[in-house]
Amino acid sequence: MSKSFLRLGAQWLFLLLLLAGRGARPACAQSSPSDATFVATLGELRDASFADKDMIIDKLAMSGHPNVRAVLTALAEDRLYSRNDDMKVFIVKTAAGEDTTTLDLIDPVTLKSAGPAPVDNLNKIGTNNHLRRLLQTTLAQYGLSSPDAAVRLDAARSIEADLDESNVQLLKQRIAVETNSRVKKEMATGLALAALDGSDEQARLDAIATLRSSVRQEVLNKLQSLVATSADGSYAESDEKVRNAAAAAVKSVTHWRTFYSGVETLFFGLSLGSVLVLIAIGLAITFGVMGVINMAHGELMMLGAYTTYVVQVAMPNHTEISILVAIPAAFLVAGFMGILIERSIIRFLYGRPLETLLATFGVSLILQQLVRSIFTALNRSVITPNWMSGVLQLNDALSITYNRLYIVIFTVIVFAGLLVILRRTRVGLQIRAVSQNRAMARAMGIRSEWVDAMTFGLGAGIAGVAGVALSQLTNVNPNLGQSYIIDSFMVVVFGGVGSLWGSMVGGMSMGVVNELLEPYAGAVLAKIFVLIALILFIQRRPRGLFPPTGRASENQ
Amino acid sequence: MARQYTLWISARRDSGTGWFLGALALIIVVVPILNLAVPASSTFHISAYGLTLVGKYLCYALLAMSVDLIWGYCGILSLGQAAFFSLGGYAMGMYLMREIGPRGVYGDPILPDFMVFLNYKTLPWFWHGFNHFWFAMIMVAFVPGLLAFVFGWFAFRSRVTGVYLSIITQALTYALMLAFFRNDMGFGGNNGFTDFKDILGFDLHSDRVRVFLLVLTGIVLGASYLVCRMIVSSRAGRVIRAIRDAESRTRFLGYRVESYKLWIFVFSSILAGIAGALYVPQIGIINPSEFSPINSIEVVIWVAVGGRGTLYGAAAGALLVNYAKTYFTSTIPEAWNYALGALFVLVTLFLPRGIIGLVSGRVRKPAKTQGFPVPAEKPEQPVK
Numbered sequence A: 001m002s003k004s005f006l007r008l009g010a011q012w013l014f015l016l017l018l019l020a021g022r023g024a025r026p027a028c029a030q031s032s033p034s035d036a037t038f039v040a041t042l043g044e045l046r047d048a049s050f051a052d053k054d055m056i057i058d059k060l061a062m063s064g065h066p067n068v069r070a071v072l073t074a075l076a077e078d079r080l081y082s083r084n085d086d087m088k089v090f091i092v093k094t095a096a097g098e099d100t101t102t103l104d105l106i107d108p109v110t111l112k113s114a115g116p117a118p119v120d121n122l123n124k125i126g127t128n129n130h131l132r133r134l135l136q137t138t139l140a141q142y143g144l145s146s147p148d149a150a151v152r153l154d155a156a157r158s159i160e161a162d163l164d165e166s167n168v169q170l171l172k173q174r175i176a177v178e179t180n181s182r183v184k185k186e187m188a189t190g191l192a193l194a195a196l197d198g199s200d201e202q203a204r205l206d207a208i209a210t211l212r213s214s215v216r217q218e219v220l221n222k223l224q225s226l227v228a229t230s231a232d233g234s235y236a237e238s239d240e241k242v243r244n245a246a247a248a249a250v251k252s253v254t255h256w257r258t259f260y261s262g263v264e265t266l267f268f269g270l271s272l273g274s275v276l277v278l279i280a281i282g283l284a285i286t287f288g289v290m291g292v293i294n295m296a297h298g299e300l301m302m303l304g305a306y307t308t309y310v311v312q313v314a315m316p317n318h319t320e321i322s323i324l325v326a327i328p329a330a331f332l333v334a335g336f337m338g339i340l341i342e343r344s345i346i347r348f349l350y351g352r353p354l355e356t357l358l359a360t361f362g363v364s365l366i367l368q369q370l371v372r373s374i375f376t377a378l379n380r381s382v383i384t385p386n387w388m389s390g391v392l393q394l395n396d397a398l399s400i401t402y403n404r405l406y407i408v409i410f411t412v413i414v415f416a417g418l419l420v421i422l423r424r425t426r427v428g429l430q431i432r433a434v435s436q437n438r439a440m441a442r443a444m445g446i447r448s449e450w451v452d453a454m455t456f457g458l459g460a461g462i463a464g465v466a467g468v469a470l471s472q473l474t475n476v477n478p479n480l481g482q483s484y485i486i487d488s489f490m491v492v493v494f495g496g497v498g499s500l501w502g503s504m505v506g507g508m509s510m511g512v513v514n515e516l517l518e519p520y521a522g523a524v525l526a527k528i529f530v531l532i533a534l535i536l537f538i539q540r541r542p543r544g545l546f547p548p549t550g551r552a553s554e555n556q
Numbered sequence B: 001m002a003r004q005y006t007l008w009i010s011a012r013r014d015s016g017t018g019w020f021l022g023a024l025a026l027i028i029v030v031v032p033i034l035n036l037a038v039p040a041s042s043t044f045h046i047s048a049y050g051l052t053l054v055g056k057y058l059c060y061a062l063l064a065m066s067v068d069l070i071w072g073y074c075g076i077l078s079l080g081q082a083a084f085f086s087l088g089g090y091a092m093g094m095y096l097m098r099e100i101g102p103r104g105v106y107g108d109p110i111l112p113d114f115m116v117f118l119n120y121k122t123l124p125w126f127w128h129g130f131n132h133f134w135f136a137m138i139m140v141a142f143v144p145g146l147l148a149f150v151f152g153w154f155a156f157r158s159r160v161t162g163v164y165l166s167i168i169t170q171a172l173t174y175a176l177m178l179a180f181f182r183n184d185m186g187f188g189g190n191n192g193f194t195d196f197k198d199i200l201g202f203d204l205h206s207d208r209v210r211v212f213l214l215v216l217t218g219i220v221l222g223a224s225y226l227v228c229r230m231i232v233s234s235r236a237g238r239v240i241r242a243i244r245d246a247e248s249r250t251r252f253l254g255y256r257v258e259s260y261k262l263w264i265f266v267f268s269s270i271l272a273g274i275a276g277a278l279y280v281p282q283i284g285i286i287n288p289s290e291f292s293p294i295n296s297i298e299v300v301i302w303v304a305v306g307g308r309g310t311l312y313g314a315a316a317g318a319l320l321v322n323y324a325k326t327y328f329t330s331t332i333p334e335a336w337n338y339a340l341g342a343l344f345v346l347v348t349l350f351l352p353r354g355i356i357g358l359v360s361g362r363v364r365k366p367a368k369t370q371g372f373p374v375p376a377e378k379p380e381q382p383v384k
Helices: A002-030 A033-044 A050-063 A068-076 A129-144 A149-160 A165-177 A181-196 A201-211 A217-227 A240-289 A297-314 A319-344 A353-375 A402-424 A426-436 A438-443 A448-473 A482-495 A500-521 A523-540 B002-013 B015-036 B048-071 B081-103 B113-117 B133-157 B162-181 B207-233 B235-245 B247-252 B257-283 B293-306 B311-331 B333-350 B354-359
Strands: A080-083 A089-092 A102-106 A113-118 A122-124 A391-395 A398-401
Touching (some): A050 A129, A068 A080, A068 A089, A129 A149, A129 A165, A149 A181, A165 A181, A181 A217, A201 A217, A201 A240, A240 A398, A240 A426, A240 A448, A240 A482, A297 A319, A297 A353, A297 A448, A297 A482, A319 A353, A319 A448, A353 B162, A353 B293, A353 B333, A398 A402, A402 A426, A402 A500, A426 A448, A438 A448, A482 A500, A482 A523, A523 B133, B015 B048, B015 B207, B015 B311, B048 B293, B048 B311, B081 B133, B081 B162, B133 B257, B162 B293, B207 B235, B235 B247, B235 B257, B247 B257, B293 B311, B293 B354, B311 B333, B311 B354
Antiparallel strands (some): A080 A122, A391 A398
16 A cells, blocks of 8 residues: 555656656756857847848758747748837747737747737737748748658648759758658659759659659649640640650549549548438338338437537537537437337327328427527537548548548448347347238237337437537538438438338439539539439339338338 | 219219308408408408418419329329429419510510529520410410329339329429529529519509409319319229229229329329419419428328318318418417427327318218228238
């Protein structure tokens, strides 16, 4: 007991020492002589003319002080100020806006907070276009030697915009010691772009060979300029070999860019399809398994979306994880509502699908008005957590937004979960038994009424979960469900009633076809085409892609 | 001659018909008198707004009857009937737009205002002919009829029935709504048609024209009722009811089920189109939201409330529900959606034969053949 206490104590002591040491380091750095010159050089910026600033920036860059990069970045972003009281130069935390009154200062030497200061007491150190370009290159040069590969990559990219002799030399130096393959490739692209403007034929051909593997728009533009013809029909590029190589390279780059944009369209289609699948699989259960036309399905999704909103309001300090809490909450809320609907209305209407359609439509009106009465008809904003926003850049021609990616993953998880419930659990077994042969299932001792309630609750719960996803995609308002109900019915009917896989395949293919048509026809027309195609498809194959088979299908 | 005789007999036998036609006659006599003859200061005076309202209800009654004809008698639950209604309305609207002529805001003699606004240079091809009233009237029946024919021809031949048909009709009207919302379609986009001036040279805003349109709607409704009545009490009507109750058996007996369904569907769509054409000049606007699927479903509930399988029940349901809607939305708007929702649920659960079923306790024929099948006797009903 006491031993462990001792050890704990020792750990704490160690931690404290470590923290103290960290705190002490800038303090001793302050006394180094180069800091004094650094501060002095910074001070010169205050009253310098633009031409002088040019020189000062060079001087700063040469000084080799560890904070040069931070200071120059601040200057480039208009965040470098001098204080009128004591003529000291400071970095401010955020650039001043229209109605900022105080700014948080950062000491340029220690990079620690130096407290706030009123705007009136501060004087911005201005830049002009020329200086900003100089800063950009200087920063890029700094960035090339950064220990962080991502920073080096950015630096290599920005340096490509300004390929003068010194930068080319710099790239040549850095590429020799570069270890990261992506950064290296980016540098090689930059060098190749520079070499294209040279006069050595072999170097230019090599450069084109290097550039073939790039898929960037800038590279394509550059290559295209080599094969372009001027107004009188003569080629802008006189060297035929280079021209031919460039033409081949243009073809190759265009080819790959088309390929990647195809991949992107496919992905967009899959993510749209995922939304369709998500909104449809709950219905695939209530409609497909139970034969109930649940027009309130959309409203159950709306309840899920509002649950997300309520959960988010209930835990204001945890916006990042509130959506994770919302998923089970939405499942329970919508599922409970589903069971309520089933027990109070639908159980009297089994075997009469058209009547369930009318009754549940009534329920949908009531639910809509209920939500309108409680939350008003205004849009409610559901915050997208940070980890769900942003873009995943796979390469220069292909980027994927995280929220689309998460939708696809989420759909796959929900779908798999549903399959597991239906195939691997006792309740799933009973659901399947009742849907296949109710009388026999009852004879085997299955409480069919309870199973009905559970089945409907499951379908409704999944609608609620879909609502959580929809809250991230559209406005959360009482009409949210209405706009999706027809889509979800079309998916289920297209896929084949009673077939979960049918809904999956159906929804995904609808999404992909929609995205394929969109560039040619526009969003609305694409949707109309898909609807018409589906209507025609159902005319040809009334039972959908995967028609139900066996005894259960005879009742349909 | 013989046909008329049968009609008369059936009307005599069926007291509902008498009540319905009587009530209708009362409406189209009393309402105009209350508007034109009674001074505006009197409490009995019906304003132009009131006239429009009654006219609207009568159009809805005709629409409800068209749904009842296919749903109540043939078992086809179309959730796209509003599409035919709107198409008829749009055909009428196109005539009324052309009739405005150079009196529009932009003063273009040929192009309607919205086309000038959207930079159309010439009239789209499908707008030609709509400057003639007779052409527009043909289109009012032809366009919905053609759509119903093409759609029904495919659907019924492929034996798309029941719920599947309901869902694809719903998709149809949804697709049409999306299409009509587009500005490029040449139908005015989401603003639709409005600011009509006159019809056949008569000012649409004058009370006399309003009264005339109201009376016309009443007469058309009555005439349609008689025609529908004739159809359902004819031999073909018996086959149609047989299809509703046992489709496969009727087919095995040698009847061409598809043809019967198709023609009744086309006829019903034309009725809906006519209802739409009467609706537009009275209301003074038509826009794509008329296509919205919820409208079609609402029509179904009018029919269900009134009593399906009785044509006058459908009309009565439309009048009743819409009067309730007007009343509720003006007094307690919040409550209307609750009331409508509850109406859907309660009527489905407790009044499978609607209000008419409740009122006419003295049904001569057993419910089994006359009304909608009583739920307990349906074979699909699971054993509990």
